[in-house]
Amino acid sequence: AQSVTQPDIHITVSEGASLELRCNYSYGATPYLFWYVQSPGQGLQLLLKYFSGDTLVQGIKGFEAEFKRSQSSFNLRKPSVHWSDAAEYFCAVVAPSSNTGKLIFGQGTTLQVKP
Amino acid sequence: SQTIHQWPATLVQPVGSPLSLECTVEGTSNPNLYWYRQAAGRGLQLLFYSVGIGQISSEVPQNLSASRPQDRQFILSSKKLLLSDSGFYLCAWSGGHGEKLFFGSGTQLSVL
Numbered sequence: 452a453q454s455v456t457q458p459d460i461h462i463t464v465s466e467g468a469s470l471e472l473r474c475n476y477s478y479g480a481t482p483y484l485f486w487y488v489q490s491p492g493q494g495l496q497l498l499l500k501y502f503s504g505d506t507l508v509q510g511i512k513g514f515e516a517e518f519k520r521s522q523s524s525f526n527l528r529k530p531s532v533h534w535s536d537a538a539e540y541f542c543a544v545v546a547p548s549s550n551t552g553k554l555i556f557g558q559g560t561t562l563q564v565k566p
Numbered sequence: 567s568q569t570i571h572q573w574p575a576t577l578v579q580p581v582g583s584p585l586s587l588e589c590t591v592e593g594t595s596n597p598n599l600y601w602y603r604q605a606a607g608r609g610l611q612l613l614f615y616s617v618g619i620g621q622i623s624s625e626v627p628q629n630l631s632a633s634r635p636q637d638r639q640f641i642l643s644s645k646k647l648l649l650s651d652s653g654f655y656l657c658a659w660s661g662g663h664g665e666k667l668f669f670g671s672g673t674q675l676s677v678l
Contacts, residue, residue: 493671493672494656494671494672496669541610559610
């Protein structure tokens with residue numbers, strides 16, 4: 452069965468420190484991959500996505516993610532975290548052949564930023 | 567440009583009362599529409615999705631139902647709310663090719 456795993460439920464980093472949020476997926480073939488961010492009480496915002504090509508993708512707000520096929524991973528990174536990055540982050544996948552757009556989400560990682 | 571509207575933003579309802587959450591999309595036609603729920607401390611769960619008017623697929627058997635009376639309108643309903651229905655509900659749309667979901671701002675539902 453298809454699934455997305457975010458091993459870290461909660462992460463705390465100091466402002467200015469680097470960040471890496473992990474995402475692993477289980478899928479029959481390489482899916483389309485996404486990272487979303489949800490600020491408290493708000494909807495989701497797309498940070499970045501991977502469909503094909505260059506395995507290092509750049510997103511908004513200084514985030515990037517690297518697709519590693521051999522590890523079935525799509526980890527999210529940021530070199531220097533800002534206090535405003537505190538939020539919940541979701542990794543998601545969808546089948547490239549899907550015509551319904553049904554996303555499968557991970558459980559989410561809550562990021563706390565220390566001053 | 568496309569926009570998605572979801573209301574209300576917050577809702578407090580007693581157990582056993584009915585529910586109606588509405589979501590509308592503007593600026594696009596024949597979108598795929600979705601209802602997600604996020605329970606406290608958990609990830610997102612797909613509840614319903616629709617690829618056209620009157621076409622509803624349920625992902626999780628439960629106390630809720632969905633309807634799509636118009637192309638760009640998606641309604642989440644319940645006849646009798648349960649305590650376990652509390653959560654954050656998100657409406658979303660996509661162009662139908664699995665590329666990108668656009669989310670509404672969400673409804674925080676508290677059932678007391």
